[in-house]
Structures are given as C-alpha cells and as structure tokens.
Amino acid sequence: xxxxxxxxxxxxxxxxxxxxxxxxxxxxxxxxxxxxxxxxxxxxxxxxxxxxxxxxxxxxxxxxxxxxxxxxxxxxxxxxxxxxxxxxxxxxxxxxxxxxxxxxxxxxxxxxxxxxxxxxxxxxxxxxxxxxxxxxxxxxxxxxxxxxxxxxxxxxxxxxxxxxxxxxxxxxxxxxxxxxxxxxxxxxxxxxxxxxxxxxxxxxxxxxxxxxxxxxxxxxxxxxxxxxxxxxxxxxxxxxxxxxxxxxxxxxxxxxxxxxxxxxxxxxxxxxxxxxxxxxxxxxxxxxxxxxxxxxxxxxxxxxxxxxxxxxxxxxxxxxxxxxxxxxxxxxxx
Amino acid sequence: xxxxxxxxxxxxxxxxxxxxxxxxxxxxxxxxxxxxxxxxxxxxxxxxxxxxxxxxxxxxxxxxxxxxxxxxxxxxxxxxxxxxxxxxxxxxxxxxxxxxxxxxxxxxxxxxxxxxxxxxxxxxxxxxxxxxxxxxxxxxxxxxxxxxxxxxxxxxxxxxxxxxxxxxxxxxxxxxxxxxxxxxxxxxxxxxxxxxxxxxxxxxxxxxxxxxxxxxxxxxxxxxxxxxxxxxxxxxxxxxxxxxxxxxxxxxxxxxxxxxxxxxxxxxxxxxxxxxxxxxxxxxxxxxxxxxxxxxxxxxxxxxxxxxxxxxxxxxxxxxxxxxxxxxxxxxxxxxxxxxxx
Numbered sequence: 174x175x176x177x178x179x180x181x182x183x184x185x186x187x188x189x190x191x192x193x194x195x196x197x198x199x200x201x202x203x204x205x206x207x208x209x210x211x212x213x214x215x216x217x218x219x220x221x222x223x224x225x226x227x228x229x230x231x232x233x234x235x236x237x238x239x240x241x242x243x244x245x246x247x248x249x250x251x252x253x254x255x256x257x258x259x260x261x262x263x264x265x266x267x268x269x270x271x272x273x274x275x276x277x278x279x280x281x282x283x284x285x286x287x288x289x290x291x292x293x294x295x296x297x298x299x300x301x302x303x304x305x306x307x308x309x310x311x312x313x314x315x316x317x318x319x320x321x322x323x324x325x326x327x328x329x330x331x332x333x334x335x336x337x338x339x340x341x342x343x344x345x346x347x348x349x350x351x352x353x354x355x356x357x358x359x360x361x362x363x364x365x366x367x368x369x370x371x372x373x374x375x376x377x378x379x380x381x382x383x384x385x386x387x388x389x390x391x392x393x394x395x396x397x398x399x400x401x402x403x404x405x406x407x408x409x410x411x412x413x414x415x416x417x418x419x420x421x422x423x424x425x426x427x428x429x430x431x432x433x434x435x436x437x438x439x440x441x442x443x444x445x446x447x448x449x450x451x452x453x454x455x456x457x458x459x460x461x462x463x464x465x466x467x468x469x470x471x472x473x474x475x476x477x478x479x480x481x482x483x484x485x486x487x488x489x490x491x492x493x494x495x496x497x498x499x500x501x502x503x504x505x506x507x
Numbered sequence: 508x509x510x511x512x513x514x515x516x517x518x519x520x521x522x523x524x525x526x527x528x529x530x531x532x533x534x535x536x537x538x539x540x541x542x543x544x545x546x547x548x549x550x551x552x553x554x555x556x557x558x559x560x561x562x563x564x565x566x567x568x569x570x571x572x573x574x575x576x577x578x579x580x581x582x583x584x585x586x587x588x589x590x591x592x593x594x595x596x597x598x599x600x601x602x603x604x605x606x607x608x609x610x611x612x613x614x615x616x617x618x619x620x621x622x623x624x625x626x627x628x629x630x631x632x633x634x635x636x637x638x639x640x641x642x643x644x645x646x647x648x649x650x651x652x653x654x655x656x657x658x659x660x661x662x663x664x665x666x667x668x669x670x671x672x673x674x675x676x677x678x679x680x681x682x683x684x685x686x687x688x689x690x691x692x693x694x695x696x697x698x699x700x701x702x703x704x705x706x707x708x709x710x711x712x713x714x715x716x717x718x719x720x721x722x723x724x725x726x727x728x729x730x731x732x733x734x735x736x737x738x739x740x741x742x743x744x745x746x747x748x749x750x751x752x753x754x755x756x757x758x759x760x761x762x763x764x765x766x767x768x769x770x771x772x773x774x775x776x777x778x779x780x781x782x783x784x785x786x787x788x789x790x791x792x793x794x795x796x797x798x799x800x801x802x803x804x805x806x807x808x809x810x811x812x813x814x815x816x817x818x819x820x821x822x823x824x825x826x827x828x829x830x831x832x833x834x835x836x837x838x839x840x841x842x843x844x845x846x847x848x849x
Contacts, residue, residue, distance in 0.1 A: 216696035339785055369559040369723065371782040374767035396696065399726065399769030426771060440701040442730040443771040450702030454666070
C-alpha cells in the first residue's frame with residue numbers, strides 16, 4: 174500500500190429511530206491515496222452522505238459508531254473531540270464542498286464576509302499581523318483564490334450577496350471556501366447535481382485542475398457514473414451501507430466484478446442492452462441481516478450470502494470485491 | 508411514417524411570461540420564454556426537447572397543454588386548431604393531452620390517499636359509479652406495475668419510483684393520446700430510472716401513446732427518443748432524428764452540449780476545450796442569433812439578424828448561418844472536435 178491520506182476501515186454506524194435501530198453503515202472500507210480523486214458511488218439512501226458526515230464528525234442525533242476507524246493522515250478522527258476537530262481538522266485540513274450551492278451560502282451576508290469568516294475561524298494565524306492588518310491579508314488570499322476558481326472580478330464579488338450569482342458561480346465560491354485554508358483533503362458531496370451539463374463540465378474541469386495543481390486529494394461523492402468516469406482515478410461502489418467493490422475507475426467501468434456493480438452499469442443509458450433496471454428494492458436498514466445486503470436481488474445469490482458477509486477478496490490488479498463468488502474463485506486459484 | 512399521421516403541429520409559437528403590472532411595482536417588460544417555435548409531433552413517436560435550465564422547454568410543454576397562453580402562432584392538435592380559443596373550449600379541445608410533472612412527490616396531494624387522488628380525475632370527467640371508478644383505478648395501477656393494495660396509502664409512504672408510477676397512472680386513467688413528460692426521470696436512481704423508462708416504452712406500445720419528452724439528460728434522450736429538438740433561449744436551434752443528432756450535430760450549441768455531457772465511454776479522459784461563458788438569461792436576449800455571444804464560430808453578421816431555419820437533410824433542421832462552414836463529423840473524431848473548439 175502506498176501513501177494513503179484517508180483510510181476508512183470496517184466502519185459500522187447505526188442511528189436510533191422511532192422504529193428501531195437502523196444499521197446505516199455496515200462494513201464500509203476504502204482508502205484514498207494522496208493526490209488521487211476517489212469517487213464514492215451509490216444510489217440514494219446507500220449511506221454516501223453519512224460516510225461524509227462521519228468523516229467530518231457532524232453526525233445526526235441518535236447516530237452511534239459501532240466499530241471501525243477513520244484514519245486521516247495516520248490519525249484516527251473518531252478518537253478526536255469536537256474542539257480538536259474544529260481547531261485542526263475541519264476547514265483546515267479537510268475542506269468540504271456541499272451539494273447545493275443555493276442552500277450553502279447565507280443569503281443575508283455578503284460573500285466576502287462569509288469567506289473571510291472561514292479564515293478567521295479555522296486559520297487565524299495563516300497571515301501575519303493582527304486586527305485589520307490581518308483581515309487585509311486574509312482578504313488578499315480570498316481574492317487570489319477567487320481568481321483561481323475563475324470568478325470574474327473577484328474584488329467586486331466579495332461585496333455582493335449570494336443571490337447575485339448564478340448556480341455555477343456560487344459553486345465556484347464554495348470551492349474557493351473549501352480551499353481557503355489550503356486543506357490536504359477536499360470532500361465534495363455531489364457538487365454538480367444542481368447544475369446544467371455545460372456548467373457541470375466547467376466545474377469538473379476546474380476541480381481536476383485544482384487537484385493536479387495543488388496536489389489535493391479528493392473524495393468525490395456522487396450517484397452519476399458518467400461524472401465518475403470523467404473525474405475519478407479510483408472508485409468505491411456502495412450498496413445499502415456496504416462497500417461492494419473498489420479499484421481503478423477505468424477497470425471497474427470496463428469490467429465490473431461485483432454483481433451489483435454489474436447490474437448498476439447495465440442500467441446506464443449509455444450501455445447497450447435493454448433497460449431492465451434491477452428487480453426488487455433496496456432493503457430497509459432497520460431489518461438488515463448479517464449477510465450481504467444485495468443478496469435478495471442478486472441473480473448469483475447462494476444460501477450463505479444471507480448468513481455472513483463475504484471475506485474481502487483482493488485481486489492481483491488491486492481491486493477489492495466483497496462477494497462470495499470471488500471468495501470461491503480465489504480459493505480455487507490458491 | 509406518413510405525413511398524415513401528424514398529431515401536433517406548432518407554427519411559429521411564441522410565449523411571453525410576466526410583464527403584467529403588480530401592486531406598487533413598475534410594469535416590467537415581458538420575457539420572451541418561447542420564440543418562434545415550429546414543431547411537428549407525429550403519432551406514436553417520442554420527441555425529446557433538450558436544453559439547459561431556463562431555455563423554455565417547460566414553458567413550451569405547458570403551452571402545448573394549455574396551461575400557458577401563447578402570445579402568437581398556431582397550435583394544431585390532430586388537425587384541428589387549438590390555439591387562440593377561449594379557455595373553456597381550449598380545455599375541451601386539448602382534453603387528450605396530458606402532463607406528467609417533474610416532481611411527482613410535489614404533484615400529489617399529501618393529504619389525499621393514492622386511491623382518492625386517482626379517482627378524482629374520473630369524478631371530474633363524469634364517471635359516476637364508485638364501483639366502476641374503483642375498477643378502473645385498479646386496472647391502471649396494475650398497468651403501471653403497482654399493487655392495487657396501494658390505494659389507501661399516502662404519497663409520503665411511497666418511494667420515488669412508485670410516485671412516478673402513480674403520476675403516470677393518474678393520466679393514463681383519462682386515456683391520453685399525447686403525454687408531455689417533464690423530466691420524468693430527474694432525481695431517480697439509475698436502476699429505478701431504467702424501470703421507469705421501460706414502463707414508458709411498454710405503455711406507448713400497448714396504448715399507442717405519443718410522448719413529448721422534456722429533459723436535460725442527454726444519455727437518456729439518446730436511448731429513449733426518436734427525434735430530438737435542442738432548445739436554446741426559447742428557440743429551437745436544431746431538430747433531427749436522435750441517431751443523427753448524436754452522430755452529426757450541426758449547430759455549435761448542440762456540439763457544445765454533447766461535448767459537455769459526461770459519458771461512460773471507456774476512452775481515456777477526453778481533453779476538451781472548456782465550455783465558454785455562462786448561460787445567459789432570457790431577460791436580456793442578445794441581438795441576432797441568441798447563441799452568438801458564446802459561439803466559437805460567430806462572426807459579426809451573426810449578431811445582426813436571427814438565423815433562418817435551414818434543412819441540411821430530409822429530417823434535419825438547423826438554425827445557424829454557418830452550419831456549412833463548420834461541419835466536421837463528430838462520430839469517432841473527438842480530436843477534430845477539439846480543434847474545432849480551440
């Protein structure tokens with residue numbers, strides 16, 4: 174294993190609801206290499222956003238982490254308190270780009286006030302001096318960043334309110350906000366779903382450039398496999414709170430190994446074949462059994478699938494597949 | 508397909524939005540949301556209307572339906588003029604045109620059970636017998652692949668895919684001929700999207716429906732539609748059979764749109780010229796060709812007069828002055844496209 178910036182190991186998380194305990198994450202396991210873009214892909218309700226919230230430590234009430242660890246630059250984030258997270262990690266080492274650029278900015282404050290606040294909170298010592306002198310230095314940094322994310326007329330932009338920007342420009346503001354404290358890791362939660370395709374392409378191009386230029390690592394959460402194909406080096410596919418397959422994006426898209434990944438790709442309109450969909454429904458996390466959650470919809474399912482999770486199979490190419498079928502293949506090979 | 512089977516004809520239809528005077532406000536100039544759109548929809552086909560948000564595709568759908576009054580032009584449905592009629596008569600004339608909302612959850616009354624929502628349409632259309640209504644509701648629920656036991660349930664109890672099916676069931680009850688589908692798969696997961704699209708195809712085959720498919724998802728449109736109209740700022744810039752428009756897009760905007768759409772194809776990451784400019788708003792329309800401010804091939808003459816619609820092929824229409832000068836093939840030649848945008 175080379176240089177990993179973020180490792181999520183066997184993460185289990187449950188949320189207490191009125192109807193019982195929902196096992197939202199079960200066995201989430203992936204690695205983000207430094208300087209790479211890792212796409213986390215899954216359908217709605219599979220736990221993508223919960224993973225992100227677990228990493229930055231903003232879980233909903235009633236959430237309880239059962240086991241596992243989240244290692245960021247070698248340190249287990251789950252062992253850190255609120256104060257340490259705020260002072261050292263959030264905003265500072267991990268930047269976050271939210272899904273909806275329309276909701277993430279406060280409509281009653283100027284953009285400049287909101288962006289400067291980030292630096293004041295998370296990196297007060299990023300610039301020399303004190304008081305207004307320091308504010309001016311911070312301001313200079315923000316203007317520089319806005320220029321880098323191709324915001325037209327950055328100086329004037331600071332004096333405007335969020336409603337005066339288009340969706341694409343707002344997303345640029347939020348990217349600048351995420352980068353304000355020069356983080357090592359950026360987490361983007363479906364940053365382009367609210368945008369048109371042409372704007373989406375502009376934002377994806379920008380993100381790719383920023384990753385290459387600043388040596389950022391990025392966790393890119395999405396449900397859009399087309400976007401993944403464009404942007405991500407590596408891919409982690411999630412189904413109902415369980416990781417099912419991880420590996421290089423191109424390899425997985427060319428030849429998916431897990432039955433779920435295969436079924437999901439077959440649903441994509443770009444793929445030939447009839448549009449069949451996947452029969453059945455995503456199981457409720459309230460009544461999750463101990464086994465593979467895809468088993469009830471899987472055409473290759475065996476009795477053992479409902480009873481236990483498969484052992485993780487690492488293929489020679491480095492791909493990881495969580496499937497009983499591959500367990501068998503591996504034991505045959507050895 | 509013969510000429511006789513035209514179901515819907517639009518001739519030079521324009522729609523103005525806003526512009527009315529409100530209390531204590533200055534009268535604002537109306538926005539030209541749809542401008543000079545001519546379109547034929549043939550019986551049994553699926554016509555895709557594609558464009559970015561704000562291009563007027565939803566307004567066009569609403570106008571065809573009669574929810575929005577046209578400011579000019581002619582609409583013929585099944586050979587009869589349905590535009591310019593008084594509201595009541597327009598409503599009767601367009602009775603068999605129906606609309607499926609973009610957000611199925613928002614289109615259903617949260618306080619009404621599914622069964623009651625579905626029956627309402629039949630009540631309005633004068634089906635008196637409750638038994639008969641119940642039978643028809645059960646039948647249509649089965650047709651969209653839902654269990655009749657869903658009748659007493661409420662919208663919040665159903666999943667996104669099920670809600671779409673209910674929305675479809677609601678209009679199928681009224682035996683439509685033309686269905687305007689407004690982004691029918693937006694917000695759905697891919698596996699659910701595939702089943703919904705499949706259902707739409709099956710219903711078309713069984714009931715002889717015609718669809719007007721409003722969408723911004725090019726992958727879906729490519730798979731699903733027979734013909735595609737590309738809209739930009741209220742105008743149709745290109746119209747062609749789906750296979751042709753994806754293989755040989757002629758209008759620069761169509762090309763930009765196709766190049767920007769994320770694809771699953773396995774070629775290494777495409778090196779593309781970035782998309783230029785921001786989508787402008789319909790409030791301040793540029794003079795001449797509306798796309799000219801963002802067009803890589805624009806010349807001064809483009810911003811002087813609106814381009815006429817030309818026919819480069821038997822089924823192909825394009826509204827661009829320069830389509831002849833800029834026509835390298837797209838299919839299999841992405842590098843050509845890149846030099847084109849450079």
